[in-house]
Amino acid sequence: MLSVKTDNACHSRSDNKKRDFISDRTKAIPPSGIRRFFDLAGQMEDVISLGVGEPDYSTPWHICDAAISSIEQGHTAYTSNTGMEPLRRELAGFIQDQYHVEYDPASEMIITTGVSEGLDIVIRAVTDPGDEVLVIDPSYVSYSPCVTMAGGVPVPVPCTEKDRFRLSPDVLMEHITPRSKVLILNFPNNPTGGVMRHEDLKAIADVVIDHDLLILSDEVYAELTYEGHHTATASIEGLWDRTVTLSGFSKAFAMTGWRLGYICAPPDITAATLKIHQYVMLSAPTMSQYAALEALKNGKEAMQEMVREYHLRRNLFVDGLNRIGLPCHVPEGAFYAFPSVKGTGLTDFEFAERLITEAGVAVVPGNVFGNSGIGHVRCSYAVSRQELTEAVRRMDEFIRSLP
Amino acid sequence: MDDIDRSLLSLLEEDCSTSLHDLAVMLGCSDEEVEKRKANLEKDGIIRRYSAVINWEQVDKGSVYAIIELKVAPERDHGFDRIAARISRFANVRDLRLRTGTHDLQLLVKGKSMQEIARFVAEHIAPMERIRETATHIIMKTYKENGVLYVEREDGQRLPFSF
Numbered sequence: 001m002l003s004v005k006t007d008n009a010c011h012s013r014s015d016n017k018k019r020d021f022i023s024d025r026t027k028a029i030p031p032s033g034i035r036r037f038f039d040l041a042g043q044m045e046d047v048i049s050l051g052v053g054e055p056d057y058s059t060p061w062h063i064c065d066a067a068i069s070s071i072e073q074g075h076t077a078y079t080s081n082t083g084m085e086p087l088r089r090e091l092a093g094f095i096q097d098q099y100h101v102e103y104d105p106a107s108e109m110i111i112t113t114g115v116s117e118g119l120d121i122v123i124r125a126v127t128d129p130g131d132e133v134l135v136i137d138p139s140y141v142s143y144s145p146c147v148t149m150a151g152g153v154p155v156p157v158p159c160t161e162k163d164r165f166r167l168s169p170d171v172l173m174e175h176i177t178p179r180s181k182v183l184i185l186n187f188p189n190n191p192t193g194g195v196m197r198h199e200d201l202k203a204i205a206d207v208v209i210d211h212d213l214l215i216l217s218d219e220v221y222a223e224l225t226y227e228g229h230h231t232a233t234a235s236i237e238g239l240w241d242r243t244v245t246l247s248g249f250s251k252a253f254a255m256t257g258w259r260l261g262y263i264c265a266p267p268d269i270t271a272a273t274l275k276i277h278q279y280v281m282l283s284a285p286t287m288s289q290y291a292a293l294e295a296l297k298n299g300k301e302a303m304q305e306m307v308r309e310y311h312l313r314r315n316l317f318v319d320g321l322n323r324i325g326l327p328c329h330v331p332e333g334a335f336y337a338f339p340s341v342k343g344t345g346l347t348d349f350e351f352a353e354r355l356i357t358e359a360g361v362a363v364v365p366g367n368v369f370g371n372s373g374i375g376h377v378r379c380s381y382a383v384s385r386q387e388l389t390e391a392v393r394r395m396d397e398f399i400r401s402l403p
Numbered sequence: 404m405d406d407i408d409r410s411l412l413s414l415l416e417e418d419c420s421t422s423l424h425d426l427a428v429m430l431g432c433s434d435e436e437v438e439k440r441k442a443n444l445e446k447d448g449i450i451r452r453y454s455a456v457i458n459w460e461q462v463d464k465g466s467v468y469a470i471i472e473l474k475v476a477p478e479r480d481h482g483f484d485r486i487a488a489r490i491s492r493f494a495n496v497r498d499l500r501l502r503t504g505t506h507d508l509q510l511l512v513k514g515k516s517m518q519e520i521a522r523f524v525a526e527h528i529a530p531m532e533r534i535r536e537t538a539t540h541i542i543m544k545t546y547k548e549n550g551v552l553y554v555e556r557e558d559g560q561r562l563p564f565s566f
Contacts, residue, residue, distance in 0.1 A: 034564060041563035051564040141566045190566070308410070312429040319428045362563055385418075389425075 029145045034368050037352065041362050048391045050379040051362040053190060055254040055335070059291070060302040063253065066294030067287045075286055081278045083111025083262070084289045090296045091262060099222065099232035101240070103264040110270060110277055111284045111292075115220050115248040115261035120146050121276040122216055122244050122263060123182075127152035132179040136167055138338075138369035138376075140190045140218070147184075155180070158372040161329055161340070165194025169203045176207070182214045185233060188221035191369045191378035192338040193314075193331020198231045205236050214269075215243045220261070221334040223252035223303060226311045230333070234264070241266055244273075251334075252303050253295040258288040310335050310381065313388055317381045320392035324399055335382040338366065342375045344402055352377055359398035361391050407432065411440055412449070419453040456551050460544075467541060468497075468513055469520045471528065472506035474536040483507060486533055495523065506538065517541060 041047050058064075082088065088105035095101055103109050112118040119142060127133060129151040135143045137156035144154035157175045159165050167185065187196040196204075208215060217233035234243040248261030261284075263273060295303075314331065321328040321339045328339035341351040348365035355377075356362045366373030381388055407430055414426055427437045444450045459466055477483055483501050487508060491499050498511035510528075514520040520539065529537050545553050 038562075038564055047563065049561075049563045052561050053565045054561060056561070312410070312414070315429045315431055316425060364564065364566075368566075 025149060025151070028148055032141070032368075033349075034364065037356065037362065037364070040353070040356050044356065044360060047356065047360045047362055048383065048387050048394070049362040050381070050383060050391055051364050052380050052382060053336075054256040054382065055251065055306065056382045056384065057254040057306055059254050059258070060295075060299060062302075063255070063291045063295045063299055067258075067291040070287050070290035075290060077286065079111075079283045079286050079289060081274060081283055082109065083284055084286075084293070087111060087289050087293045087296075090293055094296050095232075095245075095264065099230065099235060101232050101234045101245070101264075103245075104267075107267045108264055108270050110263045110274055111289060112248075112261045112263055112277065113281050113284045114250065114259040115218060115246050116142060116259075117277075117281055117284075118246045118248075118261045118263045119143070119216070119218065120149075121273050121280065122246065122265070122269070123147055123152070124150045124276055125269065125273040126182055126214060126216075128181075130179060131181040132177060133182040133184060134172070134175055134180055134213070135184045135370075136186060136189070137371060138189075138191055138366060138373035139184070139186050141368060143184050143186075143218075144370075152182075153179070156370055156372070157183075159189070159192070159194060160372055161376075164329060165189060165192035165338070166196050166200050167204055169207050172204055172207050176211050176213075180211060180213060182216060183208060184216045184218070186218040186220075188225055188230070188331075188333025190221065190334055191336050191364070191366065191373060191376075192329075193334045193336045195225060195227070195332035196231070196233075197228070198236070201231055201233055201236045201239075205239050208242065209238050213242065215239065216246060217243055218246045220247050220251050222247060224307055224310060224335060225333040226307075226314060227332045244269055249292050249295055252307075253292075253299055254306065255288075255291065255295065258285070258291055260284055260288040260292050313381045313383075313385055316385060317379070317388045317392065320388070321379075321395075324392060324396040326395070326399070335380055337379045337381060338373075338376045339379065340376050344399060346402070348373070348375055348377050355395065355398055358401070359394040361394050361398075408440055408444065411437065412444065415441075415450065415453070456549060458545075458553050460553070465515055466513060467515070467517055467520055468511060468545075469517075469542060470540045471510040471512055471524060472538040472540075473508040473510070473528070473534055474505075475507045476533045476535055477507075478533065486531065489531070490528070493523075493527065506536075 041049060088109050092103050092105040095103060123146045127150040131152045132155050133147040133152045134157050135154045136159050147154040155175055157172055159167050187194060215233055219232060222230040234240045234245050244263060244265040246263055250256040318328050318330055318337055321337060325343060326339035326341060328337050331337055341348055344351060348367055352363050352365040363377040363379045366376035366378060410430055414421060423434050423437055427434045475483055475486055478485060487499060490496060495513050496510050497513055500509050501507060502509050512520055514523060524537055524539055528534060547553060
């Protein structure tokens with residue numbers, strides 16, 4: 001019989017003096033202020049979480065089934081670095097069809113392991129030490145740390161409520177210096193739900209061209225646009241050559257766990273980014289690529305169904321927030337509402353902390369997404385209508401309990 | 404019938420107990436407009452009735468459902484319609500459809516016991532003129548009905564927070 005030796009002498013911790021191995025670059029990244037909220041939510045029962053940044057739907061079954069059969073057929077090896085050719089071809093058609101932007105699947109496209117990987121490697125491919133990267137604020141939490149890790153300097157550019165959370169050309173101009181090189185956009189926006197319409201993008205295009213900037217446009221929420229149709233940054237005249245479009249399957253097709261995204265960019269930037277991708281990732285997960293191919297071919301109906309439902313929930317939830325005295329601008333995209341909590345007399349952190357402990361509703365304080373988010377909280381409405389209604393009821397009760 | 408009507412119908416199909424006000428907010432129109440649209444859809448017979456989806460198997464262990472397939476000789480000028488109308492009058496016939504395949508009519512019948520269903524077929528259905536053949540299939544378990552799952556499904560857990 002085999003016995004397992006439990007003597008741990010071989011790996012005991014010791015008090016040997018060692019130097020501090022953590023790099024300065026990593027130390028420069030501030031710790032996430034949100035950890036304790038995770039712990040609070042974990043300890044409590046009956047919490048309605050509006051803190052999630054992913055769909056509440058499971059991936060449509062025909063997509064899962066395509067991945068399962070790809071495994072059954074033994075398609076479990078690496079794919080080409082850029083991703084499966086049929087997937088890139090299908091994707092090029094999808095992007096052209098939906099957003100009227102043309103990309104060559106052979107030289108202007110890389111399938112990545114989520115948009116997260118895409119962001120990281122593109123930022124690394126274009127950033128030299130000291131380069132300033134303009135990052136809209138508030139925005140998704142990864143942009144600035146990725147810039148820092150690449151040796152760049154993130155420069156927040158506020159998109160405030162008075163501009164309906166859009167980027168105004170004047171504000172952009174104020175933050176440009178001779179070191180500015182890259183502008184990171186994310187519309188529809190996480191956390192505000194703000195959307196840049198065609199005319200808004202046109203207005204910043206001149207500034208971008210005048211100052212010879214490159215745009216990294218994270219459009220992962222593009223399909224979740226409720227008023228009119230999404231305008232792709234690269235579709236604006238003069239911007240195709242200086243735009244990298246990043247997107248993925250997570251939000252539109254409810255595929256967060258599959259970790260599948262893509263980069264579309266002019267050929268020189270694609271080639272440079274591909275060098276990094278092939279060394280750090282080799283290729284995106286093969287079974288996920290089969291799933292994505294099925295999503296593009298036959299998933300549009302299920303996607304539209306989910307988008308319709310988010311739209312209804314948005315109306316219901318935003319109406320509820322405004323009714324209970326949390327002023328909320330109507331988010332035109334994504335699945336987040338970003339109400340102001342200033343009227344309660346609490347900071348966004350206090351509000352979020354007390355709301356979860358006293359009312360059992362989890363939201364994310366706005367300053368997690370940058371200084372311009374201060375005084376707001378991010379509420380995801382990717383939860384059922386019943387839960388949304390109950391969350392509004394609990395929030396109402398909580399606000400009434402405040403002095 | 405416009406997009407708002409269609410959305411209203413799917414909202415009601417999913418949960419007809421949703422308040423008029425919530426429906427109006429979601430659809431972006433006034434309470435009065437929703438009320439009017441609803442009334443029109445009722446009047447036109449598009450909305451047939453409002454009901455709850457009940458898993459009777461869980462309540463009423465004694466009831467039995469059976470699918471009964473019938474081969475029927477169609478009538479000149481009337482096809483299957485007259486015999487279908489006759490069969491549909493029985494209260495225990497829950498569903499009745501004309502279909503393609505080996506049989507013509509398909510019924511879903513509810514009964515208290517297998518014997519009761521057997522008796523119904525033998526006494527009421529099989530002896531009807533023009534019925535050539537019957538095939539009775541007792542339902543053993545319902546997994547999904549009208550788009551609603553009846554079996555517990557373990558859905559993946561989401562993290563309480565993610566960005």
